[in-house]
Amino acid sequence: MSNRTLNLTDALYEYMLDVSLREPEVMRRLRAETARHPKSEMQIAPEQGQFMALLVRLMGATRALEIGTFTGYSALAVARALPADGQLIACDISAEYTAIARRYWETAGVADRIDLRIAPALETLAILRDEGQAGTFDFAFIDADKEAYDAYYEHCLALLRPGGLVVLDNTFRDGRVVNAEDHSESVQAIHRLNEKLRHDDRIHLSLLPVADGLTLALKQ
Numbered sequence: 001m002s003n004r005t006l007n008l009t010d011a012l013y014e015y016m017l018d019v020s021l022r023e024p025e026v027m028r029r030l031r032a033e034t035a036r037h038p039k040s041e042m043q044i045a046p047e048q049g050q051f052m053a054l055l056v057r058l059m060g061a062t063r064a065l066e067i068g069t070f071t072g073y074s075a076l077a078v079a080r081a082l083p084a085d086g087q088l089i090a091c092d093i094s095a096e097y098t099a100i101a102r103r104y105w106e107t108a109g110v111a112d113r114i115d116l117r118i119a120p121a122l123e124t125l126a127i128l129r130d131e132g133q134a135g136t137f138d139f140a141f142i143d144a145d146k147e148a149y150d151a152y153y154e155h156c157l158a159l160l161r162p163g164g165l166v167v168l169d170n171t172f173r174d175g176r177v178v179n180a181e182d183h184s185e186s187v188q189a190i191h192r193l194n195e196k197l198r199h200d201d202r203i204h205l206s207l208l209p210v211a212d213g214l215t216l217a218l219k220q
């Protein structure tokens with residue numbers, strides 16, 4: 001028995017996947033293709049995708065945002081959990097990576113739920129706010145350049161309805177947030193944002209040791 005989070009040994013991690021991962025074939029194939037990609041570390045963990053899908057269902061979300069789409073695994077997990085008339089606006093700057101995503105979204109039959117915007121996400125988010133879409137989204141997933149996380153967070157918080165959820169990936173930054181010698185801007189940006197969220201009374205907060213740290217910020 002333990003009243004703190006267990007270190008996840010390889011054996012325990014495999015066990016967790018064995019007894020709980022329900023990954024559809026199309027997602028398994030996308031994950032396998034992405035694993036051969038030079039930037040494969042940008043892919044989220046499969047148990048994380050399943051968890052995010054559960055959150056989307058739990059909330060009854062119909063409108064979702066994603067900042068950082070890469071080859072589309074997280075978007076696929078979220079889009080599959082949306083109702084047929086749901087919408088995910090996915091932001092990425094790479095037409096090349098997201099071309100892989102589009103193939104799998106088509107195969108999975110959810111392409112019509114995903115509105116991919118190839119542009120800097122800060123521009124797309126500002127446009128959505130200019131269009132009067134603030135307060136209309138249920139769910140947002142942030143998984144892009146760490147230096148801009150705070151700006152993404154502020155935009156997403158504005159775009160969410162009260163009771164909407166922002167999910168932020170990599171809030172342990174590969175464990176580097178506890179290395180006082182690590183002054184790289186991406187680590188410092190995450191560390192500053194973690195500190196800010198701790199005291200942010202606009203949200204309810206939970207940081208889960210899922211994958212590389214997954215922060216949930218529920219808008220009040």
Ligand code: CA
Nearest residue numbers: 042143169170
């Ligand atoms: Ca990530």
